[in-house]
Amino acid sequence: MLMLTVLSCLCSSLLLLLLSVSGGKLPEAEVEIEVLHKPFLCRRKSKYGDILLVHHDGYFENGTMFHSSRNEGDKQAMWFTLGIKEAIKGWDKGLQDMCAGEKRKLIVPPALAYGKEGKGKIPPESTLTFIIEVLEIRNGPRSHESFQEMDLNDDWKLSKHEVKEYLKKEFERHGYPPNDTLHENMVADIFAKEDKNKDGVISSREFTYRHDEL
Numbered sequence: 001m002l003m004l005t006v007l008s009c010l011c012s013s014l015l016l017l018l019l020s021v022s023g024g025k026l027p028e029a030e031v032e033i034e035v036l037h038k039p040f041l042c043r044r045k046s047k048y049g050d051i052l053l054v055h056h057d058g059y060f061e062n063g064t065m066f067h068s069s070r071n072e073g074d075k076q077a078m079w080f081t082l083g084i085k086e087a088i089k090g091w092d093k094g095l096q097d098m099c100a101g102e103k104r105k106l107i108v109p110p111a112l113a114y115g116k117e118g119k120g121k122i123p124p125e126s127t128l129t130f131i132i133e134v135l136e137i138r139n140g141p142r143s144h145e146s147f148q149e150m151d152l153n154d155d156w157k158l159s160k161h162e163v164k165e166y167l168k169k170e171f172e173r174h175g176y177p178p179n180d181t182l183h184e185n186m187v188a189d190i191f192a193k194e195d196k197n198k199d200g201v202i203s204s205r206e207f208t209y210r211h212d213e214l
């Protein structure tokens with residue numbers, strides 16, 4: 001589960017970024033944030049590029065719950081990358097500077113949620129309320145820390161070899177056997193998307209998020 005999230009983040013975050021940038025600018029809108037619980041100890045606070053393990057309940061304006069990660073589906077908390085519109089913009093804005101163990105209520109206007117179109121059971125122009133608990137915060141695959149960890153020879157570029165070594169390590173860390181064919185495919189996939197200037201390496205600039213539009 002985590003492995004898939006981490007790896008698919010690496011592959012798909014840029015795509016998400018591109019997709020989201022192509023949409024028109026929405027009017028300025030704010031998320032209303034209420035802190036429901038803040039732990040006494042806070043080792044680090046969430047920032048763009050982190051991955052957060054979250055439990056979330058979602059409510060319509062009339063108070064009806066439309067989703068609960070605790071009661072629906074696999075009833076598991078989910079890993080979510082902050083700042084890349086993996087979920088909705090309202091989450092990217094409303095889940096910054098959080099501690100592990102913190103619980104917040106977010107009231108998200110439609111412009112930062114599912115907008116004019118709505119989605120699935122979310123009707124158009126819905127203001128949504130979320131109760132979100134952050135259970136864990138980790139360095140995202142796009143963080144400065146991850147880049148340094150991957151850049152074995154410290155030349156500020158990621159070679160195919162370095163990316164492959166990283167994938168192998170991540171697999172092992174999460175208890176999966178390394179799979180050379182699979183890693184080769186993933187590396188090819190990652191380079192196709194991330195090596196913008198096709199010079200055979202991923203520069204730190206190519207690797208790092210841009211969050212201009214947030």
Ligand SMILES: *[C@@H]1O[C@H](CO)[C@@H](O)[C@H](O)[C@H]1NC(C)=O
Nearest residue numbers: 060061062063064121122123
């Ligand atoms: C609350 O709002 C949602 C979305 O508009 C709707 O589907 C649901 O039926 C409403 N529930 C009640 C009790 O009015």
Ligand SMILES: *[C@@H]1O[C@H](CO)[C@@H](O)[C@H](O)[C@H]1NC(C)=O
Nearest residue numbers: 177178179180181182183185
């Ligand atoms: C390794 O990955 C390839 C490609 O995804 C897959 O077809 C193959 O079954 C995997 N091998 C093992 C031993 O898991």
Ligand SMILES: [Ca+2]
Nearest residue numbers: 151153155157
């Ligand atoms: Ca390197």
Ligand SMILES: [Ca+2]
Nearest residue numbers: 195199201202
């Ligand atoms: Ca490059």
